[in-house]
Amino acid sequence: MKKGHGPRSSSSPSPCAACKFLKRRCTPDCIFAPYFHSNDTQKFANVHKIFGASNVAKLLSEVPPQLREDTANSLAYEAEARVRDPVHGCVGDISLLQWKMLHLQHDLDNARVRLARYTNPHPFPSSSSSSASVPVFYDYNDIDVMAQLGSAQLASESIEDIR
Amino acid sequence: MASSSSYNSPCAACKFLRRKCMPSCIFAPYFPPEEPQKFANVHKIFGASNVTKLLNEILPHQREDAVNSLAYEAEARMKDPVYGCVGAISFLQRQVHRLQNELDAANADLIRYACNDMQTALPPMPPPCPRPSELGRRGNGGGSLHQSSVLPASYPPPWGNNPPVGFSTLLYWFPGRDY
Numbered sequence: 001m002k003k004g005h006g007p008r009s010s011s012s013p014s015p016c017a018a019c020k021f022l023k024r025r026c027t028p029d030c031i032f033a034p035y036f037h038s039n040d041t042q043k044f045a046n047v048h049k050i051f052g053a054s055n056v057a058k059l060l061s062e063v064p065p066q067l068r069e070d071t072a073n074s075l076a077y078e079a080e081a082r083v084r085d086p087v088h089g090c091v092g093d094i095s096l097l098q099w100k101m102l103h104l105q106h107d108l109d110n111a112r113v114r115l116a117r118y119t120n121p122h123p124f125p126s127s128s129s130s131s132a133s134v135p136v137f138y139d140y141n142d143i144d145v146m147a148q149l150g151s152a153q154l155a156s157e158s159i160e161d162i163r
Numbered sequence: 164m165a166s167s168s169s170y171n172s173p174c175a176a177c178k179f180l181r182r183k184c185m186p187s188c189i190f191a192p193y194f195p196p197e198e199p200q201k202f203a204n205v206h207k208i209f210g211a212s213n214v215t216k217l218l219n220e221i222l223p224h225q226r227e228d229a230v231n232s233l234a235y236e237a238e239a240r241m242k243d244p245v246y247g248c249v250g251a252i253s254f255l256q257r258q259v260h261r262l263q264n265e266l267d268a269a270n271a272d273l274i275r276y277a278c279n280d281m282q283t284a285l286p287p288m289p290p291p292c293p294r295p296s297e298l299g300r301r302g303n304g305g306g307s308l309h310q311s312s313v314l315p316a317s318y319p320p321p322w323g324n325n326p327p328v329g330f331s332t333l334l335y336w337f338p339g340r341d342y
Contacts, residue, residue, distance in 0.1 A: 075247070078247060082217075086229065089236060090252060094255065100259050104266055115276070118276040
């Protein structure tokens with residue numbers, strides 16, 4: 001009796017990048033498969049090198065499924081930064097951005113002082129709109145504040161936007 | 164960076180891992196026993212063996228910065244399991260972009276006002292308008308821009324004009340944190 005040629009197996013046609021890397025069978029419930037596609041092997045290689053597969057699996061399983069893609073992408077971003085700069089990782093990016101931001105704020109304050117001489121020649125403080133547009137200075141040294149502010153933004157956007 | 168791997172108490176890593184803290188313990192200089200949470204976070208996110216591998220791949224004088232940045236990332240990831248410190252990066256990038264736009268707009272306004280001033284103060288053929296780069300300089304030799312009023316000179320930022328190099332600068336911005 002000829003064997004039927006039904007569907008070959010219940011697993012995906014090709015293993016995900018993680019299972020390829022780990023040289024194991026990619027099952028339908030593989031936690032990595034939706035986020036580490038077979039055509040992007042470097043992404044999982046970085047994440048594996050820095051975090052380890054079991055840590056990543058644990059981290060993914062601890063967040064709701066609808067947030068796992070962002071989690072995987074943020075881990076990949078951090079891992080890539082750490083591979084590129086083993087000493088500072090993406091913390092070096094934070095430091096540089098803080099420096100840039102303070103520098104820009106300083107330049108902006110200078111420019112506004114000069115502008116005030118044109119728009120408000122009297123020495124007394126005015127209630128012009130320029131003061132209302134001064135940005136609120138968050139405490140960028142506080143991980144909690146920055147994490148909350150950043151998460152609120154990223155929740156509605158993709159991690160890819162920040163690349 | 165006192166070593167705690169001699170006859171003193173074991174370092175935070177060896178305490179956590181429940182092993183003898185040897186004199187050659189790679190964690191001991193950076194994970195003092197008084198800060199158990201630091202290693203606990205790093206262990207949870209990165210794993211002890213990955214951290215060991217990372218530290219072995221860099222020069223000894225860079226290891227303190229590496230450990231501190233790993234601890235920072237781990238803490239951020241513990242507080243925000245989805246985005247970690249990438250959330251902060253995203254926020255800062257947007258702030259930089261916003262500030263750059265505001266600065267460009269302010270400089271454009273300055274040029275406009277400066278040109279108007281010159282056109283009213285001078286004879287019919289005004290000189291070229293100053294470039295935005297000239298507006299921020301202190302004590303610029305030309306002076307024609309400032310003849311009718313004394314504008315406050317721009318002052319250099321206290322942190323200098325060079326971008327930060329290395330994690331020690333990040334520690335400057337995080338004075339309260341002693342890793």
